[in-house]
Amino acid sequence: MDANPPPQIPLSWPPDDSLTLDWIQSLTAALEWASWKLPPSEFPSVVPVPVLLRLVLTASNILHKEPNCVRVDPQGDETSVIVVGDVHGQLHDVLFLLRDAGFPSEKRLFVFNGDYVDRGAWGVETFLILLAWKVFLPEQVYLLRGNHESKYCTSVYGFEKEVMEKYGEQGKPVYRKFLRCFEGLPLASIIAGKVYTAHGGVFRGAVVTPSKRSKRKKGRKPISVTESNSLRLGSLEELSKARRTVLDPPWEGMNLIPGDVLWSDPSLIPGLSPNNERGIGLLWGPDCTEEFLKKNQFKFIIRSHEGPDARDKRQDLTGMQQGYTIDHVVESGKLITLFSAPDYPQFQASEDRYNNQGAYIVLSPPDYATPMFHSFEAVKPRPQVNPYYDFEDVIDSDQELDLKSMESGTSVEDLTPV
Template sequence: MDMVVRWPEGGVVTVDWVMGLGNVLDYASRNLQPSQLPDVIPVSVADSLILAASKLMHREPNCVEVTVEASSRVVLVGDVHGQLHDVLNLVQLAGPPSSNCIFVFNGDYVDRGAWGFETYIYLLAWKVLLPHRVFLLRGNHETKFCTSTYGFEQEVIAKYKEYGKHMYRKLLGCFEGHPLAARVANCVFMAHGGLFRQIEVESSQKKGKFGKGYRSKKTLKLGTLEDLAKARRGVLDPSGTGSNVIPGDVLWSDPSLNNGLSPNQLRGIGLLFGPDCTQEFLEKHKLKLIVRSHEGPDARDKRSGMEDMDKGYTIDHVVKAGKLITLFSAPDYPQFQATEERYNNKGAYIVLEAPDFSKPQFFEFDAIKPRPKVSPYYDFVNVIDSDEELELGSGSDDASACSNN
């Protein structure tokens, strides 16, 4: 059987082409050396796929509106972190994307797992096939900082050798195009880290090129969907300051059990937001559910009082207006770790169906085992943990009650 993937004539991607791509990627991960991947996924094919998907996503707004018909269902997916075989399994379990099955993926497609490139282009193929039925939101690992630290850059270079740096640059450009969030069926908000602050534009004593400067308000206030719509997302590493502060929050923030909005000191970027913030955001935008991701079992292990991520999801806030859920879709995570004791967590995905799309149905699943043997692409023993302070951001040390007044 010919295993070489060829770009379809006229660039018209079909279901058979996407399914065939998935089969080739699975085969290659089990039977070929990583450096042999270009033998079955040529550079020209990867380039064409990345470009087609990038063009689609760059045209999408910061917060995509996912319109859902009564006959359709929606599958929500959290972090997958280069665990190709678990992603292939998840798509099979949930039923593949189609005209009546919408998928919204919540970022962190790469890093830590050994098949980030394969996972990412597989999901890009679904995006190109069904651009209004498949939505790929951005995670904090779709950044230059994380991918140069947690293995993805090294993975791409190892697999594509002399074309590796070229391919990595193409992928970084694609990362910049991912939308930051989605509003599903007018009742569910989905974003990788969660909520974000309001920023103000003010005249600066040292005026820049356009005569205005940005700063975070000293007293943090919760941002709105209108603020999110105006944020500048096309940057590789959104920071905790300036015009990139909202994307930085969206990608890096975490929920807290305590009320208020405060800097996320553990990560060094983003915010901690309490149940009162969840209530305010839901009430203001007439929503019933917030779904975020960003925290696997290793992250939750460091957060006293927060529920463990052993079943692939947690319900972190229950307030009058609705709920905040953390969803994590990478089972038996991380693939590589320094200790012999594993978390053995399940992954999960959420299905939303009529008549009430705000009522989540949770589906747990186990990791595909055994995983093909492969070496890691980063020093998982000595590298800094992604859940510890990164010294990327700055902000006020004072927690603020959520308010938009």
């Protein structure tokens, strides 16, 4: 990495409010250089607060107008779609992926499947670059929400602290703007009418039989405890009506759907059941994948959410060493798990690393129903940096959630003003 700083820093917002490819390239070069050469406390010298806020606000205004499930419809016979899984603040691997796959363009669409922040040390940089691409090419770049785009996860797994260390006294309002942006991220996409993508996966429909309710405590909404035999797969219409503008999944009625979409996992056991390991969302079997694909005339489900650490605890499903797994093969198609953060997690308590590859998927015309998998190694060496969370104390995967801190379904409006 060149020792001389890029000439464009500090970055300034375009006077005409119009982002260009040159501006994104300047942003990328500046952030990559700073990751090697500057301590986190000097980050505002590269991206001043006013510039960051303009970018985040501009992107938020676009995202909040998109539906819960966006339709990605490639135009022309030369347009491909790239699907990307979890990236978790691993800036240098994301930059490699973009260069390897080819940058977004009119002929190369991207669907990012959530979890841009936490665990890795460059969540701010990663998310800003992807937001810039979204602003520049709003109909070619789609950013879906992951379970880590929440107040709960960012407070536990490092992103909140990262923002505070990089922006100091201005960190609280900056973090608040990021949370507002997270609220606007769509929950799912349908690509070419044939591929459903969502971070966790499928979701429940309206409860058929009455659910048990916990005793109501003063000042707290009741929590719905749904019995397994009352669960059924939800419809795309129900997904479209779910309230996504909450920072942490709420717990009853239609607001259970975002929790399912973001947190659910596949299983080899038939049927739908509560995801007790995570404490939120569902487990669904191959029969549910078949039902969902057949009902909606899809060929594939592409989901993410499970890295090598999560899969290491699950003996029933394949590991994540290549960055992807095919979990269900049914009559109507397949269920794929895609993970795009190689050598994950960046910080690890044990000396033994997973050394997993990351991967992305290319969907090509004419039918967009033949996924091409591209695995890649982590960029090494990484810049030396301190973690933003206690990785030796925090659980390896998103299990055993502190449910009490999530019960309220807090939105940005509920936060203490800063």
